[in-house]
Amino acid sequence: MTNRKATLTVDGESPIELPILKGTRGQDVIDISSLGSQGYFTYDPGFSATAACQSDITYIDGAKGVLLHRGYPIEQLAEKSDYLETCYLLLEGQLPNAQQKTEFETTIKYHTMVNRSIEQFISGFRHDAHPMAMMCGVVGAMSSFYHDSLDITNQQHRTISAHRLIAKIPTIAAMCHKHFNGQPYMYPDNSLSYSENFLHMMFGTPCERYKIKPAVAKAVDRLFILHADHEQNASTSTVRLAGSSGANPFSCIAAGIAALWGPAHGGANEAVLVMLNEIGHEDNIAEYIAKAKDKNDPFRLMGFGHRVYKNYDPRATVMRESCNEVLEVLGLENDPLFRLAKKLEKIALEDEYFVSRKLYPNVDFYSGIILKALGIPVEMFTVIFAVGRTVGWISQWNEMITNPYRIGRPRQLYTGADTRDYVPVDKRQ
Numbered sequence: 001m002t003n004r005k006a007t008l009t010v011d012g013e014s015p016i017e018l019p020i021l022k023g024t025r026g027q028d029v030i031d032i033s034s035l036g037s038q039g040y041f042t043y044d045p046g047f048s049a050t051a052a053c054q055s056d057i058t059y060i061d062g063a064k065g066v067l068l069h070r071g072y073p074i075e076q077l078a079e080k081s082d083y084l085e086t087c088y089l090l091l092e093g094q095l096p097n098a099q100q101k102t103e104f105e106t107t108i109k110y111h112t113m114v115n116r117s118i119e120q121f122i123s124g125f126r127h128d129a130h131p132m133a134m135m136c137g138v139v140g141a142m143s144s145f146y147h148d149s150l151d152i153t154n155q156q157h158r159t160i161s162a163h164r165l166i167a168k169i170p171t172i173a174a175m176c177h178k179h180f181n182g183q184p185y186m187y188p189d190n191s192l193s194y195s196e197n198f199l200h201m202m203f204g205t206p207c208e209r210y211k212i213k214p215a216v217a218k219a220v221d222r223l224f225i226l227h228a229d230h231e232q233n234a235s236t237s238t239v240r241l242a243g244s245s246g247a248n249p250f251s252c253i254a255a256g257i258a259a260l261w262g263p264a265h266g267g268a269n270e271a272v273l274v275m276l277n278e279i280g281h282e283d284n285i286a287e288y289i290a291k292a293k294d295k296n297d298p299f300r301l302m303g304f305g306h307r308v309y310k311n312y313d314p315r316a317t318v319m320r321e322s323c324n325e326v327l328e329v330l331g332l333e334n335d336p337l338f339r340l341a342k343k344l345e346k347i348a349l350e351d352e353y354f355v356s357r358k359l360y361p362n363v364d365f366y367s368g369i370i371l372k373a374l375g376i377p378v379e380m381f382t383v384i385f386a387v388g389r390t391v392g393w394i395s396q397w398n399e400m401i402t403n404p405y406r407i408g409r410p411r412q413l414y415t416g417a418d419t420r421d422y423v424p425v426d427k428r429q
Ligand code: CMC
Pocket: 230, 233, 263, 264, 265, 266, 268, 292, 293, 299, 300, 301, 302, 303, 304, 305, 306, 307, 308, 357, 359, 362, 363, 364
């Protein structure tokens, strides 16, 4: 809170004073929460100018390309930390000491297996069900398996649910992949690191162990770090909104997964690959760039642009490095699809339309390429985003539940029919 106030005058009536709130960093925020009782709503479709909550977790400065988790720059976490340590940071507010780190890793490993009935649940899906459809269903169904951690007012229950979600989501994701592929499910191997274990469950089979390349495991771990949290984006806001009604954490995360699926959000990494395949050849890039610029054509260049980052996406800078490393380690630099992606990136970075609108490649552009290079099917791309983002969702949910909150209930500007009398069916035209 500051002593500064904003004043709103409507049609010359007495001014309404609105407090101005100050955060640790970032824009000052005009507190309009008293306006409702004074007869006004504000109008902000897409919430471009609305802070819906206070949060201590993540800070983004879109103009400067800054992303901090609990104060730590994403570049430092991506270079020096690992995913589970970042999870601890997001959940607990500080980096763990050596003992806390070991204990947390052990706890997560202890929870990696899922109830046998979850296997049967997944087996019930059609063989070609989209893995995101399965994820929404199975994560929502977790609330029917873990009754012992559903009391949202109990701190121990909230903690166990958070640990279960972080530990079991990779297992469920890999099982969805196996179901989609028609292969047997692989059980977790708790001697492996989080990302190694994920690769083992994704690509191993009961007859052959998957040989994990350290560079590949590192790239996956980094990918999880870069997706761990991103402030009040569409899926996180969905988790908070669902949670504000008192719903249990598993159902809230399932709601977040549903919101993530769309191509304007987490579905963009899948959409990038679909688009690259559609472009097909470097010679066709100009045609697709023209389509992206054409206001009468709904086509957009997937993996370009961001609602918040209008300078560059700091996650994309790190992911770009990882992307180049992975392509080199796997000897794929000259693969036609990846050469096409590189050429598209170059052209878009130089084109006036994209430069003037600050449409830079975002994190999904490079993550899509990395995942494709790792041999992960495109249908799984958004699932992998969801695996990394689970800790952000549950941290934000937990923050909301442990602070005073009200059910989220936006209002509207009604533009429909005015009051009219019911007309019997035989009198209607
Ligand atoms: N290709 C072509 N033109 C674009 C694109 C694009 N990818 N993105 C924005 N524009 C144009 C848009 O047509 C508009 O032009 P004009 O000013 O002439 O009308 C201008 O740029 C501003 O666009 P906007 O729609 O107001 O921007 P927004 O903030 O509402 O949308 C976005 C952000 C990410 C939804 C959008 O850039 C987009 O659809 N990008 C492609 C999908 C994508 O890669 N999404 C992943 C986002 S990063 C992952 C995450 O955090 O979820």
